Amino acid sequence: MDYDPMVMDDAEALGPVVKISQADSVRVKYELSNADIAFANSLRRVMLGEIPTIAIDLVEVEENSSVLADEFIAHRLGLIPLNAEGVESLLYGRDCDCDGFCEHCSVKLTLHAKCTGDENMHVFARDLVPTGERVNHVLGTPVLSDAEGLGPLILKLRPGQEVKLECIARKGIAKEHAKWAPSAAIGFEYDPHNKLHHLDLWYESDAKAEWPPSEYAAWEEPPQEGEPFDYDAVPNRFYFNVESAGNLSPDTIVSEGIKVLQQKLAGLIHELADEGGDGANGEFNGPRSPEYGTGADGFGGYTTPFGNAGNQSSWGGAGGTTPYGTTPYGAGQGSWS
Amino acid sequence: MPRAKSKKEEPVEAESDVAMEEAPTSHQPEDEMVVDQDEDEDAGDVEDDKSDEEEEEEAQRVRLLPGSTPTAASFEFLNEGHTLGNALRYITMRNPDVEFCAYAIPHPSEAKMNVRIQTFEGTTAIQALEKGLRDLQELCNVVSEKFIGARDSFGASSP
Secondary structure, three states: OOOHHHHHHHHHHHOOEEEEEEEOOOEEEEEEEOOOHHHHHHHHHHHHHOOOEEEEEEEEEEEEOOOOOHHHHHHHHHOOOEOOOOHHHOOOHHHOOOOOOOOOOEEEEEEEEEOOOOOOEEEEHHHOEEEOOOOOOOOOOEOOOOOOOOOOEEEEEOOOOEEEEEEEEEEEOOOOOHHHOOEEEEEEEEOOOOOOOOOOOOOOOOHHHHOOOOOOHHHOOOOOOOOOOOOOOOOOEEEEEEEEOOOOOHHHHHHHHHHHHHHHHHHHHHHHHHHHHHOOOHHHOOOOOOOHHHHOOOOOOOOOOOOOOOOOOOOOOOHHHOOOOOOOOOHHHHHOO | OHHHHHHHHOOHHHHHHHHHHHOOOOOHHHHHHHHHHHHHHHOOOHHHHHHHHHHHHHHOOEEEOOOOEOOEEEEEEEOOOHHHHHHHHHHHHHOOOEEEEEEEOOOOOOOEEEEEEEEOOOOOHHHHHHHHHHHHHHHHHHHHHHHHHHHHHHHHHOO
């Protein structure tokens, strides 16, 4: 409540504010203020699950005499972080015209290791070698962030054992499989003093004494003794801690997250524009079947108001024929398809 | 390998017959092909339209639910969830022309998200939805700029 009257006035003038408190190659900590929790949460969700990266998706095993099963190794390989710089110029496998995979939608990595000495041999991510054409010279290279530059340990070989395999790394998002996650973790916190009572803290005798204060507790005014609960208060300051797994830099994760959210919105606006001109308005006239949308995919005999704008819609290109007057999106419809 | 080759050399009708017989054991793409061929026989070029529209249908991510009126409409979004829903709900509610806005995910195992918008006279629910999307985009722009600005000034102050 203390910050509300003053800051909220500023809020209207300033709009959202971002303050960075720490930034390096592994993490970025920032505070987003004067934003709504709904937006902050969208940003968190999109950074967690919807930023495209690249990860090994297909493994062809030519030789595996190690103690680990092929699929076991394949799973480990999938989880190895690969550099995703420039992944936007890579196509999704499903969008590519090729049969299976090609250099436009994948990066090929090979791993060939044989233990020839008499000591056990360690095979690291470093031993994964990108081969063939690539979109750029870093995309798909394993991330080696440890001091020795070895990368994660994949497996160990006893003398005489050998693995030889070929991996296809593809573009994807973490919503499909966590191996495509760009972030190792995203910290998200607000209201460090729990003034809003969004948390119900468990305690033995005194919650305040038993729970350590958050690192952000000093940033916000602690509640006054005997302060009445403010029913109208809403969270206003959000503390993010975006930790990268090495495939994208932490600040790229944030900017990419916003970009993904924008692309999502742009796609919908686009579609609404298509629909707004000839579909959505027409729809209010006359009865519709409950399967309105699904019916449309049926048998191409009839034209649907939704269908391909500009194609063969009987509503024609005129946005002005709607009962609601000209929609701002009527005009452009012919060009999308 | 040679066997497969000899199959290809057979006349076209024969190939489709063979494929149909093998359908239960063959893998996915071939299976689909058989279905297509089947429909081809009934409805020549209509089939093309169908596959076209199926693709279009996949791209169709918003639809208006039945029972909607100009100022009170429910929209169904495919493949969207709380990420978009909550932020859109918030930003749409901020629009002074909007009387009511809410979102729901009716069932967690269906990738669908419903948004209900009711507006006051003078605007339509569709316009309010579009405005919501644009406002959210604007908000994204601002936050993106602010973040890049903050990052650059942070980098400048502590390299």
